[in-house]
Amino acid sequence: MKTIKLTQTVKIPDGVTVTVKSRKVMVKGPRGILRRNFGHMAIDIKMTKPNELTVEKWFGIRKELAAVKTVCSHVENMIKGVTKGFQYKMRSVYAHFPINVAISESNTLVDIRNFLGEKFNRQVRMLPGVTCIASKDMKDEFVLEGNDIELVSRSAALVQQSTTVKKKDIRKFLDGIYVSEKGAIVKE
Numbered sequence: 001m002k003t004i005k006l007t008q009t010v011k012i013p014d015g016v017t018v019t020v021k022s023r024k025v026m027v028k029g030p031r032g033i034l035r036r037n038f039g040h041m042a043i044d045i046k047m048t049k050p051n052e053l054t055v056e057k058w059f060g061i062r063k064e065l066a067a068v069k070t071v072c073s074h075v076e077n078m079i080k081g082v083t084k085g086f087q088y089k090m091r092s093v094y095a096h097f098p099i100n101v102a103i104s105e106s107n108t109l110v111d112i113r114n115f116l117g118e119k120f121n122r123q124v125r126m127l128p129g130v131t132c133i134a135s136k137d138m139k140d141e142f143v144l145e146g147n148d149i150e151l152v153s154r155s156a157a158l159v160q161q162s163t164t165v166k167k168k169d170i171r172k173f174l175d176g177i178y179v180s181e182k183g184a185i186v187k188e
Helices: 062-083 149-162
Strands: 003-011 017-021 024-029 032-037 044-049 052-060 086-093 100-104 109-113 122-125 131-134 141-146 176-183
Touching (some): 003 062, 122 149
Antiparallel strands (some): 044 052, 100 109
């Protein structure tokens, strides 16, 4: 059963400008510019008012209609990124061998040493636009910050995956670096 037309709108706050040209969306705000290409999705994206973006799908089946909400969510995340930014806090957890985390190359390279007492050093480079800062108030914690939620969360995933325990019972060996908190850089 096809739905004739599904429409959703995204409200654009003051101080943020959104431009759309052939399904390429650019969001400009106080923290910077984010661009995203939705060219692979068969939907209509247009600015109906200066502060309103409309996403439409004509004659779509259920799975195709889901793309409308997906695009709206992506644009809302872009707007939140250029106004507030995204912040992921990560903590190192260990039972015996203390994990040593060093941040270098202007906060873009994370060096993980002494994981489970191994001599092997793990290096994780942050994705472009993401910085890593050691937390001042808490031991064994560091903070990933950036404007693009996907790049920040993927950088956190790369750090977490670099400390996976191999050839041991993961129910007993819980050592690693895990995301402890997600939020915005600019607090309300």
